[in-house]
Amino acid sequence: MAILDSLIPFTGRLGNIIAYKRNGKHCLRTVPETVRQTANTRRAAKTFGAASRKGALVRNAIRPHLDIFPDRALVNRLNSYILDAGRNNHAGLKGFRFNGYTGLSKYFGLPPVFTKDGRLHIPPQCFQRFKKAVRMEIKVIASRIDFSTRTITGTDTAVLSIDLNERFQDFDGGDLWVNVPGKGTLVVALQVKQFFDDFDIRDRKCEAADIIAVVEDQPKQLVNISSNPHRHLSYPPRTIIHKPVPAQNGLPVIQRE
Structure with missing residues (x-):
C-alpha cells in the first residue's frame, strides 16, 4: 500500500x-494479476455483497434525515453488524448506532418504546444537560424498506423539543407519532441532540442516533368463505313398523332365506 x-x-x-x-x-x-477463489471465498464474497446492499438501503433510508455527522467507519460498521446478525435477520438491525462514539443509553435512563401502531412513547424521567445546552431535540425517523425489491417505499419523521432549564431536567413523558403505510420492513431510528441558544452542539459525544425498532410487514390473512356451506339438518325420528310373524300350530315360523 x-x-x-x-x-x-x-x-x-x-x-x-x-x-x-x-x-x-x-x-x-x-x-x-490472477485471483484464485475457492468455494469458501466465493461464498464469503456473495454473503458480503448481500450485506453491503442491505446496508446501503438502510443508509439511504435513514441517513438523509439525520442531523448528526456519523463517524467515518459507518459503512464498515453497518456491514459488520448485518453480517453478525445474519443475512435475513432484519430484526438484528436493532441497536445499531449511526454515531459510533455515543448511544441513546447516555440520554435515556428509561428507554423509549415503539409500538406497531406508529407511536413512540418516552417514559417520564430526568434528562441531563451537557455543557451549557438550553434545549434538547428528540427526533424519530421511520422508513419502510422492501428488501426483496431493494426499494424504499416511504419515510416519516416527528420531532419533540424539550427546554433544559436545570442541570437535571425533569420530563413528564410524551409521545411521538409516525405513519408510513406500504409494503416492507419498518426501520425506526431515534436521534437526540442538544442545542445552545441558536445552534446545536457539534460534539460527537453529545449527539446520538440509534435504530430502536424493526417492524416486519404482516401479510394479510385470507378468509376462506365457502359458497355452499354444509348445513346441519335435523330429521324427524323414523317410525318403526312391526310386521306380524306368521305362525303354524301356535308356534312361530322361522323363515329361511
Missing part, C-alpha cells in the same frame, strides 16, 4: 493501479 501525496488526489482504477481513501488518507495499490 502506498500513500498518495499530490495536489490532485483521485479515487478509482487507472490501469493496474487502484486509488482509494482510507482513514482520511489517499492510498494506492496494484491490481493482482
Whole structure:
C-alpha cells in the first residue's frame, strides 16, 4: 500500500493501479494479476455483497434525515453488524448506532418504546444537560424498506423539543407519532441532540442516533368463505313398523332365506 501525496488526489482504477481513501488518507495499490477463489471465498464474497446492499438501503433510508455527522467507519460498521446478525435477520438491525462514539443509553435512563401502531412513547424521567445546552431535540425517523425489491417505499419523521432549564431536567413523558403505510420492513431510528441558544452542539459525544425498532410487514390473512356451506339438518325420528310373524300350530315360523 502506498500513500498518495499530490495536489490532485483521485479515487478509482487507472490501469493496474487502484486509488482509494482510507482513514482520511489517499492510498494506492496494484491490481493482482490472477485471483484464485475457492468455494469458501466465493461464498464469503456473495454473503458480503448481500450485506453491503442491505446496508446501503438502510443508509439511504435513514441517513438523509439525520442531523448528526456519523463517524467515518459507518459503512464498515453497518456491514459488520448485518453480517453478525445474519443475512435475513432484519430484526438484528436493532441497536445499531449511526454515531459510533455515543448511544441513546447516555440520554435515556428509561428507554423509549415503539409500538406497531406508529407511536413512540418516552417514559417520564430526568434528562441531563451537557455543557451549557438550553434545549434538547428528540427526533424519530421511520422508513419502510422492501428488501426483496431493494426499494424504499416511504419515510416519516416527528420531532419533540424539550427546554433544559436545570442541570437535571425533569420530563413528564410524551409521545411521538409516525405513519408510513406500504409494503416492507419498518426501520425506526431515534436521534437526540442538544442545542445552545441558536445552534446545536457539534460534539460527537453529545449527539446520538440509534435504530430502536424493526417492524416486519404482516401479510394479510385470507378468509376462506365457502359458497355452499354444509348445513346441519335435523330429521324427524323414523317410525318403526312391526310386521306380524306368521305362525303354524301356535308356534312361530322361522323363515329361511
